[in-house]
Structures are given as structure tokens and as C-alpha cells.
Amino acid sequence: MTIQARVRAHSGAHRGVRRVIRPMAGQCFEIQLSPVGGRWLIRIPEIDAVTEAATRAEVEAAARDCIATRSGIPLGYISVWVRD
Numbered sequence: 001m002t003i004q005a006r007v008r009a010h011s012g013a014h015r016g017v018r019r020v021i022r023p024m025a026g027q028c029f030e031i032q033l034s035p036v037g038g039r040w041l042i043r044i045p046e047i048d049a050v051t052e053a054a055t056r057a058e059v060e061a062a063a064r065d066c067i068a069t070r071s072g073i074p075l076g077y078i079s080v081w082v083r084d
Helices: 056-071
Strands: 006-009 018-021 027-036 039-044 049-053 078-083
Touching (some): 027 056, 039 056, 049 056
Parallel strands (some): 027 078
Antiparallel strands (some): 006 018, 027 039, 039 049
């Protein structure tokens, strides 16, 4: 599924200036983290999925990629929340 930015003419003093309305996160998923053997195990209960990441910095990207693959939701529309 291709995401296309919508362009809308800006009304006001600056005629001819166009403003791009970018897509925003459409759905937030709660994820649960567990350190396992030097890696991070990521549980995504809402879609009954599990994935992993090598470092804590890679957790969000790995979770979003897994969600996009399993659900069909474009990456730009997915946000994640880490449950403490």
C-alpha cells in the first residue's frame, strides 16, 4: 500500500504557497520487553506476535516492522508504547 502525502492550497496572505499534510500515526501498539541472552524479546499482545532486537535502540524499529508485516498497516501509521 503506497502512502501519498496530500497537498492543500494554503489560504491567506501567501497565495500559491502549498502546505503538505503528512500522515500521522494511526494506531499505537503496546509492546512488552524482556532481556534474553544479550538480546531483547519483544511481545506484541494485540496481534499475538513475538520478535527480537539485538539492542535496546533497535526495539522500536523491530516492533514496528513486525506489526507492519503481520497487519498490513504502513510503517508511517504505527507507533509503539513500551510497557514498563
